[in-house]
Amino acid sequence: MIRKAVEADCMSLTALSIQVWLHTYATEGVSDDLAREALSTFTPGYFHSIIADPDYRLFVKVDGANLLGYILLDLDSRCAEENYGGVEVDTLYVQEHFHGRGIGSALLDHAIDNAGNRLWLTAWAGNARALAFYGSYGFVDIGTAWHEFEEQKYENRILAFRRG
Numbered sequence: 001m002i003r004k005a006v007e008a009d010c011m012s013l014t015a016l017s018i019q020v021w022l023h024t025y026a027t028e029g030v031s032d033d034l035a036r037e038a039l040s041t042f043t044p045g046y047f048h049s050i051i052a053d054p055d056y057r058l059f060v061k062v063d064g065a066n067l068l069g070y071i072l073l074d075l076d077s078r079c080a081e082e083n084y085g086g087v088e089v090d091t092l093y094v095q096e097h098f099h100g101r102g103i104g105s106a107l108l109d110h111a112i113d114n115a116g117n118r119l120w121l122t123a124w125a126g127n128a129r130a131l132a133f134y135g136s137y138g139f140v141d142i143g144t145a146w147h148e149f150e151e152q153k154y155e156n157r158i159l160a161f162r163r164g
């Protein structure tokens with residue numbers, strides 16, 4: 001089932017995030033930089049504050065007591081590409097064991113049903129799987145954004161989706 005995240009999810013959200021993040025971005029092994037970014041970004045305290053913040057909506061996909069994936073929406077984020085409204089998909093993570101079973105699409109469907117017909121997001125240009133996934137869902141590429149961390153710059157694609 002997909003439901004709103006609650007306080008009790010914070011530990012599993014943290015663990016799943018670090019696992020998925022490292023699997024996606026540490027494709028040449030785990031460098032100190034990447035380890036620092038993963039461990040400083042995803043903490044139980046971060047998820048506690050997200051759940052308490054009315055500008056965010058966090059939905060989890062669970063099987064009984066187990067977390068399989070989640071989607072985090074930022075209702076207050078402006079798209080860098082001019083004149084595009086809508087809600088930002090800040091994070092969409094599905095645990096690797098459950099990829100290809102429709103969970104990512106179901107979380108996006110749920111986001112649209114709950115937060116409106118227009119979504120946008122940024123995805124790392126090197127994340128071919130995510131770009132293929134969003135393209136097959138119906139997102140279109142509307143521009144470039146740069147993610148900067150510790151003096152490194154990473155190209156991101158800006159993708160947008162509109163239902164109806």
Ligand SMILES: CC(C)(COP(=O)(O)OP(=O)(O)OC[C@H]1O[C@@H](n2cnc3c(N)ncnc32)[C@H](O)[C@@H]1OP(=O)(O)O)[C@@H](O)C(=O)NCCC(=O)NCCS
Nearest residue numbers: 092093094099100101102103104105123129130132133136
């Ligand atoms: C991207 C991600 C969320 C997709 O979730 P998922 O649950 O595996 O996706 P779904 O099963 O809902 O896939 C739906 C459709 O997307 C497409 N798709 C999914 N994975 C794909 C891949 N590796 N290559 C090409 N197309 C793909 C398929 O068309 C699929 O439809 P199908 O069921 O007819 O095959 C998941 O792979 C993930 O968490 N990746 C790691 C984290 C990440 O990169 N998140 C996005 C950051 S911007």
